[in-house]
Amino acid sequence: MAALKPKLMLVENDPYFIYLLRLYAEQSGFSVVSTNSGLRALSLAQQEQPAIIVIEWDLPEITGRELLRDLRSEPLTRNTPVVLCLWPDSHGHCDTSERESVLHKPMQYEDFVKALKGVDAWPEGNPERPRFTPT
DSSP: OOOOOOEEEEEOOOHHHHHHHHHHHHHTTOEEEEESOHHHHHHHHHHHOOSEEEEETTOSSSOHHHHHHHHHHSTTTTTOOEEEEEOGGGGGGOOOOTTEEEEESSOOHHHHHHHHHHTTOSOTTOOOOOSOOOO
């Protein structure tokens, strides 16, 4: 029986970054659940109980800051590690705690790995895999 993969929840509204982050996460050994709705994200996080949540900071319906506040106010998601995904010029508006790290756009696979390790959410014993393995 195969071991269950840790679950990464992705809250992103840009199709390019959804694709890229899903690729990075799956190549890193995560299963992925995603939503492009910040309003749906809290209930999805409570339902799915992911090991980590990656949140776009500039969501259209609710800001990443508001979603993070809501996640931190709920017992089921209070301690879930969060990676905040944002453009460098947004960083001045983003305060993080030890349970959060920042992933700047545009990003490389190495940036993704560093952000997950920054909140101790890298799967134990999981090697850093290359983003693309030519055949």
